[in-house]
Amino acid sequence: MQRFVFFGGKGGVGKTTISSAYAHKCATAGLDTLLVSTDPAHSTADVFDQRFDDDPQRVDGYDSLWVMEIDPEREVSEHLMEVKRALGDQVSPSIVNEIDRQVELAHQTPGAHEAALFDRFIEVMRDSEEYDRVVFDTSPTGGTLRLLSLPQYLEGWIDRLLSKREKSVDLYEKAAIGDMEPRRSAVGDPIIARLRERKENFEFAGETLRERSQFFLVLNPDELSLRETERAIESYDERDLPVGGLVMNRLTPEPDPEEDGRGARFLRQRVETEREHLQRVEREFTPPLVAAIETRIAEVRGELLAEVAEELDVSI
Amino acid sequence: MQRFVFFGGKGGVGKTTISSAYAHKCATAGLDTLLVSTDPAHSTADVFDQRFDDDPQRVDGYDSLWVMEIDPEREVSEHLMEVKRALGDQVSPSIVNEIDRQVELAHQTPGAHEAALFDRFIEVMRDSEEYDRVVFDTSPTGGTLRLLSLPQYLEGWIDRLLSKREKSVDLYEKAAIGDMEPRRSAVGDPIIARLRERKENFEFAGETLRERSQFFLVLNPDELSLRETERAIESYDERDLPVGGLVMNRLTPEPDPEEDGRGARFLRQRVETEREHLQRVEREFTPPLVAAIETRIAEVRGELLAEVAEELDVSI
Numbered sequence: 001m002q003r004f005v006f007f008g009g010k011g012g013v014g015k016t017t018i019s020s021a022y023a024h025k026c027a028t029a030g031l032d033t034l035l036v037s038t039d040p041a042h043s044t045a046d047v048f049d050q051r052f053d054d055d056p057q058r059v060d061g062y063d064s065l066w067v068m069e070i071d072p073e074r075e076v077s078e079h080l081m082e083v084k085r086a087l088g089d090q091v092s093p094s095i096v097n098e099i100d101r102q103v104e105l106a107h108q109t110p111g112a113h114e115a116a117l118f119d120r121f122i123e124v125m126r127d128s129e130e131y132d133r134v135v136f137d138t139s140p141t142g143g144t145l146r147l148l149s150l151p152q153y154l155e156g157w158i159d160r161l162l163s164k165r166e167k168s169v170d171l172y173e174k175a176a177i178g179d180m181e182p183r184r185s186a187v188g189d190p191i192i193a194r195l196r197e198r199k200e201n202f203e204f205a206g207e208t209l210r211e212r213s214q215f216f217l218v219l220n221p222d223e224l225s226l227r228e229t230e231r232a233i234e235s236y237d238e239r240d241l242p243v244g245g246l247v248m249n250r251l252t253p254e255p256d257p258e259e260d261g262r263g264a265r266f267l268r269q270r271v272e273t274e275r276e277h278l279q280r281v282e283r284e285f286t287p288p289l290v291a292a293i294e295t296r297i298a299e300v301r302g303e304l305l306a307e308v309a310e311e312l313d314v315s316i
Numbered sequence: 317m318q319r320f321v322f323f324g325g326k327g328g329v330g331k332t333t334i335s336s337a338y339a340h341k342c343a344t345a346g347l348d349t350l351l352v353s354t355d356p357a358h359s360t361a362d363v364f365d366q367r368f369d370d371d372p373q374r375v376d377g378y379d380s381l382w383v384m385e386i387d388p389e390r391e392v393s394e395h396l397m398e399v400k401r402a403l404g405d406q407v408s409p410s411i412v413n414e415i416d417r418q419v420e421l422a423h424q425t426p427g428a429h430e431a432a433l434f435d436r437f438i439e440v441m442r443d444s445e446e447y448d449r450v451v452f453d454t455s456p457t458g459g460t461l462r463l464l465s466l467p468q469y470l471e472g473w474i475d476r477l478l479s480k481r482e483k484s485v486d487l488y489e490k491a492a493i494g495d496m497e498p499r500r501s502a503v504g505d506p507i508i509a510r511l512r513e514r515k516e517n518f519e520f521a522g523e524t525l526r527e528r529s530q531f532f533l534v535l536n537p538d539e540l541s542l543r544e545t546e547r548a549i550e551s552y553d554e555r556d557l558p559v560g561g562l563v564m565n566r567l568t569p570e571p572d573p574e575e576d577g578r579g580a581r582f583l584r585q586r587v588e589t590e591r592e593h594l595q596r597v598e599r600e601f602t603p604p605l606v607a608a609i610e611t612r613i614a615e616v617r618g619e620l621l622a623e624v625a626e627e628l629d630v631s632i
Contacts, residue, residue, distance in 0.1 A: 010327075011326075011540055011544075012538065012540040012541075222328070224327055224328040225328075228327075253578065253579070253582050254578075254579070255577055255578055255579025255580070255582075256577035256578045256579060258577065259575060259576075259577040259578070259579045259580065260575075261571055261572035261574065261575040261580075262569065262570075262571055262572045262575070263569070263570070263571025263572060263575045263579055263580050263583045264571070264575065264577075264579050264580070265613065266569050266571075266583070266611075266613055267579045267582070267583070269613045295582075297581065297582055297585045
C-alpha cells in the first residue's frame with residue numbers, strides 16, 4: 001500500500017468511521033499511522049473518546065496511532081492572514097486596503113475552504129515522513145476532487161504570470177522608470193519567488209497524489225450515492241489518480257428469519273433494494289468493492305472499530 | 317401563500333417528493349400550479365409516471381398541474397453558447413478565440429451550473445404569470461444558497477463596471493482615437509445595454525425572492541442534516557429570505573408493538589435516536605416544523621403522494 005491513503009465520498013456516508021477503522025488496522029499491525037481528520041463535527045473525538053487538535057497526538061491504548069484534526073474554518077482565516085501579510089509586503093501602501101478587500105472577498109467564495117485545506121494537506125504530506133502510513137478522512141464538502149486538480153490548472157496559470165512578471169521586470173530594468181531601482185531583477189524579486197514556491201508546492205502535491213497515494217471511495221446503497229460515486233470515479237480517472245476500491249457502508253441489517261410484522265416487512269424491502277444497488281456496483285463499477293458494511297446499532301468505537309477494520313478487505 | 321415556493325435542502329433528503337406532494341396539494345385545491353424540477357435524475361417522471369421536458373406539460377389525471385424539468389447540463393451549454401455569441405458581437409475579431417477560451421474555462425468552474433440554472437429560474441419567474449403557484453424543487457447541488465445572494469454581489473460589481481465603461485466611452489468620444497467613431501455614446505453602447513439588462517434581471521430576482529417567495533427546507537433526522545439545515549437557515553436569514561418552515565423527511569417507521577428480534581431492536585434504536593433529533597429541531601430551530609414524514613416502503617406516487625400531501629401542514 002502507498003504511504004498516503006484517502007477515503008473520499010459525500011458528507012454523511014461514513015468516511016470518518018471507515019478511515020478510523022483502516023487507521024486502526026494499520027496501527028495494530030505495527031505501522032506508525034497518522035489519521036488526519038477534517039470533519040468539522042470532530043467525530044474522531046467520538047470514535048476514540050479523546051480530544052484532538054491540529055498537532056498529531058498519540059491515541060490512548062495504541063502504541064503507534066496518532067490523530068490530528070484540521071479545522072477548515074481556522075485554516076481559512078489563517079490562510080487569509082498569511083495571504084494579506086505576504087501581499088502587504090509586496091505592494092505599495094496606497095493599494096493595500098483595496099487588496100485586503102479583494103482577498104477577503106475571495107475567501108468568502110465556496111472554493112476558499114478547499115483551497116486552504118489543500119494547502120494544509122500539502123504541508124502534512126511534506127512533514128509526515130516519520131509515519132509509515134498517513135490516512136485522510138477527506139473533507140465532507142464534496143469539493144475535494146476539484147482541489148486535487150488544482151496543480152494541473154495552476155501550473156499553466158502560474159507559468160503565464162511568471163513570464164509576464166519577468167517581462168515587466170525586464171522592462172523596468174531597461175527603462176529604469178521613475179524611482180524604481182534596477183536591482184529588481186527576476187532573481188531577487190519577491191513576487192516571482194512566491195509564485196515559484198506555490199508552483200513547486202503544487203507540483204509536489206500532484207506527484208505525491210499520483211505516485212505515492214491511494215484513493216478509496218465510501219458510498220451508501222442508494223441511487224444518489226451510486227450516481228455521485230460514478231461521477232467521482234470518472235474525475236479520479238481523468239486526473240490519473242488511482243482509485244483502489246469502493247467501500248459500501250450503512251447496509252440495512254436483515255431481521256431474524258422468524259420476525260414478521262410492519263418493521264420486518266420494512267427492513268426486508270430495504271435489504272432487497274440495497275442488494276440490487278450492491279450488485280450494480282459489483283457489476284458495473286471498475287474499482288473493486290473492498291467492503292460491504294452493515295449499519296451498527298451502537299456507535300462504531302472500541303470493539304466495534306476492530307470489527308469494522310476486520311471487514312475492510314484492504315491491504316495495510 | 318406567496319406565488320413562488322421553494323423546497324431547499326441537500327441532495328437525497330427528498331426534495332422532489334415533498335415538492336411534488338405540495339404541488340399536488342395546490343393543484344387538487346384548484347390552483348393552477350407549475351412544478352419546476354431541476355433534479356438531474358428526473359425523478360418527477362417517476363412520481364407522475366410521465367415524461368417531461370423544458371416546456372411546462374399538463375400532468376395526466378390533473379386539471380391544473382403542470383410540470384417542467386430543467387436539465388442543468390443543457391442549461392450550462394446553452395448559456396455558454398449565448399455568452400460566446402453576445403461577446404463575439406462586441407469585441408474585435410482578433411481576441412475572439414482568447415475570449416472563447418476564457419468563457420469555456422469559466423463554464424467548467426463549480427459555480428457555472430448554479431449560474432446557468434439561476435438565469436433559467438429568473439426566466440421562469442418572469443414568464444409564469446398565468447400560474448397561481450410555482451413550486452421549485454431546488455437543485456440538489458447545495459450551491460443554490462450562494463446563487464440567491466448573486467443579486468446583491470453583482471449589483472455593486474455591475475455598477476462599478478458600468479461607471480468605468482461610461483468613462484471610457486466618454487474618453488473615446490472626446491479623443492476620437494484611431495478609427496473609433498464618436499457614435500459610441502453610452503446610450504447605444506451594446507456592452508452597457510447588456511450590463512444594464514443583467515443588473516435589472518438580478519434586481520427583479522432579488523425582489524421576487526424576498527417579497528413574492530417562500531422557502532421551505534427539507535431535512536432528514538440525522539446529525540449531519542440538522543447541522544446543514546442550521547447553516548442554511550442562517551444564510552437565508554442573512555439574505556432576508558423568508559424561511560416558512562422545515563419538513564422532516566425519511567423518519568424510520570416503528571415496528572409493531574409485538575415485534576421482537578434483531579430487526580425490531582435495530583428499528584427501535586433508530587426511532588429513538590431520530591426522535592431526539594426531531595425534538596432538537598422543534599426546540600432549537602426558529603422556523604416551525606411543518607411536517608414529519610415517515611419513510612414509505614413503496615415509492616411515493618399516486619395514492620401515496622396524496623397521503624404525503626395530507627401530512628404537509630403548509631397553507632396553499
